[in-house]
Structures are given as C-alpha cells and as structure tokens.
Amino acid sequence: MTDLIPRFSAQGYSTENVTARRRWIEERTGMDLAQVGTYCFAPEEMRGNIENPIGAVQVPLGVAGPLLVRGEHTDGIVFVPMATTEGALVRSYERGALALTRAGGVSVRLFVDENRVSPLFIFDGVAEAAEFVRELPEHFEALRAEAEATTRHGRLLRIEPHPIGRQVMVHFCYSTGDAGGMNMVAKATDRACRWLVEQGVVRDFYLFSALDSEKHASSSLYAGGKGKKLVAGARVPASIVRSYLGTTAARMHEFWDSNVLGQFHAGSNTCNAHFANGLASLFIACGQDVANVANSAVGLTRIEVMEGGDLYATVTLPSLTLATVGGGTDLGTARECLGMLGCAGTGKAPRLAEITAAFLLGGEISLIAAIAAGELAGAHEVYGRNRPLQKMGEAGM
Numbered sequence: 001m002t003d004l005i006p007r008f009s010a011q012g013y014s015t016e017n018v019t020a021r022r023r024w025i026e027e028r029t030g031m032d033l034a035q036v037g038t039y040c041f042a043p044e045e046m047r048g049n050i051e052n053p054i055g056a057v058q059v060p061l062g063v064a065g066p067l068l069v070r071g072e073h074t075d076g077i078v079f080v081p082m083a084t085t086e087g088a089l090v091r092s093y094e095r096g097a098l099a100l101t102r103a104g105g106v107s108v109r110l111f112v113d114e115n116r117v118s119p120l121f122i123f124d125g126v127a128e129a130a131e132f133v134r135e136l137p138e139h140f141e142a143l144r145a146e147a148e149a150t151t152r153h154g155r156l157l158r159i160e161p162h163p164i165g166r167q168v169m170v171h172f173c174y175s176t177g178d179a180g181g182m183n184m185v186a187k188a189t190d191r192a193c194r195w196l197v198e199q200g201v202v203r204d205f206y207l208f209s210a211l212d213s214e215k216h217a218s219s220s221l222y223a224g225g226k227g228k229k230l231v232a233g234a235r236v237p238a239s240i241v242r243s244y245l246g247t248t249a250a251r252m253h254e255f256w257d258s259n260v261l262g263q264f265h266a267g268s269n270t271c272n273a274h275f276a277n278g279l280a281s282l283f284i285a286c287g288q289d290v291a292n293v294a295n296s297a298v299g300l301t302r303i304e305v306m307e308g309g310d311l312y313a314t315v316t317l318p319s320l321t322l323a324t325v326g327g328g329t330d331l332g333t334a335r336e337c338l339g340m341l342g343c344a345g346t347g348k349a350p351r352l353a354e355i356t357a358a359f360l361l362g363g364e365i366s367l368i369a370a371i372a373a374g375e376l377a378g379a380h381e382v383y384g385r386n387r388p389l390q391k392m393g394e395a396g397m
C-alpha cells in the first residue's frame with residue numbers, strides 16, 4: 001500500500017509538523033525543498049486555508065501605477081501589487097495606468113454586490129415542480145430566518161426559482177459584506193434547504209446545480225448577482241493616446257472591432273483583451289481565491305473614437321468576486337498588499353472592487369494599443385523573453 005502523507009494531530013500546523021512532513025516528501029521524491037520551507041508567516045496561520053502543509057511557494061511581486069481612481073469608495077492615486085512570472089505584464093499595466101492618470105483618472109461605479117448558491121430540487125413530475133415554484137414565495141421569510149441563523153454577516157435578499165423539466169434550480173441571493181462569502185452562503189443555503197425537507201415541501205436536494213456559475217464562465221453572469229458588477233471608463237485625449245500608447249484611437253477601435261468579431265466567431269461568452277492576466281496577478285498578491293478568476297474574467301471591453309480623435313474606453317465586470325476579510329486575505333504578504341491599496345479589513349471590499357475595475361481598464365487599453373501599434377512582440381522580447389537583460393541593453397533601456 002502507498003504510504004500515506006503524515007497527518008499528525010489536528011492536521012499538523014506546528015513548525016515541527018510542517019517540517020517533518022516536508023522532509024517526509026523530500027525523502028520520497030529525492031528533491032530538496034529548502035526554498036519551499038522558507039516563508040514569512042507562522043505555519044499555524046495556514047489553518048483553515050490549506051491541508052497537509054509543507055511550506056509556501058514564492059511568486060515575484062511587482063507594482064503598477066500611479067493609477068488615479070475616481071469612484072464612490074475610492075478617490076485618489078493607488079499603486080497596484082501584481083504577482084506574476086509573465087515578463088512585460090507589469091510594464092503593460094503600468095503604461096495603461098499612467099495614461100489613464102494623465103487623462104484625469106478612471107470613473108468607476110458599483111451597481112450590484114451579491115453572491116448566490118443555486119441548489120437543485122427534483123420532483124416526480126412537471127406538475128409537482130410547478131406547484132413548488134408557485135408556493136416558494138410563501139416560505140421566503142422562514143427560509144431567510146433559517147439561512148441567517150448560520151451567519152453574522154450574510155443576508156438573504158431573495159430567492160429566484162428556475163424550473164427545468166421536472167427539476168427546479170433556485171438562486172439563493174445574498175449580501176455577504178466584505179467577504180467573498182461562498183462558504184458562508186453555502187452553509188446558510190444548506191440549512192434553509194434542510195428546513196424545506198423537514199417541512200415536507202421537498203423530498204431531497206443537491207446543494208449545487210452549477211446554475212450559480214461558481215468558478216465557471218457563463219453568459220448568465222452578465223445579468224449580475226454573482227459577485228460585484230462594476231463599470232469603469234475614461235476619456236483619454238488624442239495627445240495622450242499618441243504619446244503614452246503610441247497609436248491612435250481610430251486604430252485601436254479598428255483592431256478591437258475586428259477582435260470582437262473574432263471572439264464572436266470563436267463562440268466566446270466574453271469579450272475582453274486579457275482580464276484574466278490582471279485578475280490573476282492581483283488575486284495572488286492579495287490573498288484572493290484565485291479560481292474565481294474563471295467567473296470574474298467574464299466581461300466586456302469597449303473602445304470608442306470621440307471628437308478630436310480622443311479615446312473613450314470602458315470595461316464592464318458583471319461578476320467580480322473578491323474579499324478584504326476571510327480566506328487568505330489576512331495571511332502573510334496578502335495582508336501587506338491589501339494594506340498598500342488601503343483595502344485591508346472590514347468595509348474595504350467596495351474600494352478593492354473599484355480599484356480592480358480601474359486597474360483592468362489600464363491593462364486593456366495598453367494591450368489593445370500595443371497590438372494596434374504592432375509593438376506587442378517587441379515588448380515581450382525586451383521585457384519578458386530571450387535573455388531580457390541583454391535585450392534591454394540593446395534597446396538602450
């Protein structure tokens with residue numbers, strides 16, 4: 001029988017247990033894990049974030065900015081931490097941020113702030129499923145009381161039934177405060193559904209149906225209700241487009257219009273240049289649940305040409321899922337990176353969301369401009385590939 005990974009007591013989060021488990025792995029793999037064993041926080045702090053810990057990994061951290069954000073929760077300059085191993089990425093976001101700042105900043109508004117779980121109920125036939133849908137509103141207050149009894153922060157806002165054949169999937173929609181809240185709302189919904197079983201309203205249920213699009217990309221996300229829905233936009237004068245982005249608004253629009261057609265032809269359910277790049281780097285830096293990039297990266301970028309050759313660029317993010325409390329937000333360097341942004345702790349999630357939207361807009365205009373100007377391959381050659389130090393020297397940088 002294959003050896004089992006050492007568990008120790010209570011999953012073994014002490015320094016001694018983590019070290020012993022790492023040495024056990026070293027013996028069986030023949031790999032020295034000295035770097036894995038070097039990290040900046042007490043191993044006991046990992047409890048609740050990971051099992052079978054042996055150490056931590058390191059990702060290079062850069063910073064992009066200055067970025068001027070004009071939101072309802074943010075009004076000023078920020079510098080954004082980015083954890084990545086992709087050369088040229090930080091430089092690209094920095095260029096976009098600087099162009100937006102010189103243009104007067106990014107206007108950002110938050111429209112929806114929710115999370116949801118969508119359990120599945122199966123009935124004997126269509127008639128029984130329809131009866132459940134009709135009667136469900138009568139149970140809302142009882143369901144809310146059951147759900148909210150499990151949490152101090154979650155609030156059940158509404159329930160939305162979606163009949164499909166003899167099945168009914170129900171959105172349980174919550175406010176989750178500054179937490180991402182998926183564990184919170186799953187626990188609350190589980191209790192509410194068990195109440196329905198106890199009352200004889202349903203026979204059984206499955207807690208997840210996938211209709212909620214948790215960590216999945218889907219077109220249903222555009223309606224909102226899964227995370228934070230935001231729009232960010234800025235008008236960039238033609239002179240700044242030329243001097244900072246090296247192209248024109250007309251050329252950026254021409255390229256992006258064709259790119260939209262390409263994404264449509266590919267069957268994509270999203271239309272942006274690279275939301276996932278910025279989101280992943282920011283999420284890793286700030287202790288977010290990185291798998292939420294899957295739904296958070298669903299969204300739209302729009303490029304318009306205004307009078308005088310000015311650029312108006314917007315991003316629409318219907319499903320941004322992030323947090324400033326809970327999860328990995330208080331662990332080691334994540335706490336410091338959130339602090340850099342003024343986003344550590346309670347009451348800061350809307351600010352983090354606004355900064356993220358503005359930050360992604362910078363990344364969008366920079367990449368679109370680089371492609372429109374024919375500079376993308378050269379930029380990666382200088383900053384990210386093929387002996388970058390030598391290439392920077394050749395470029396006189």
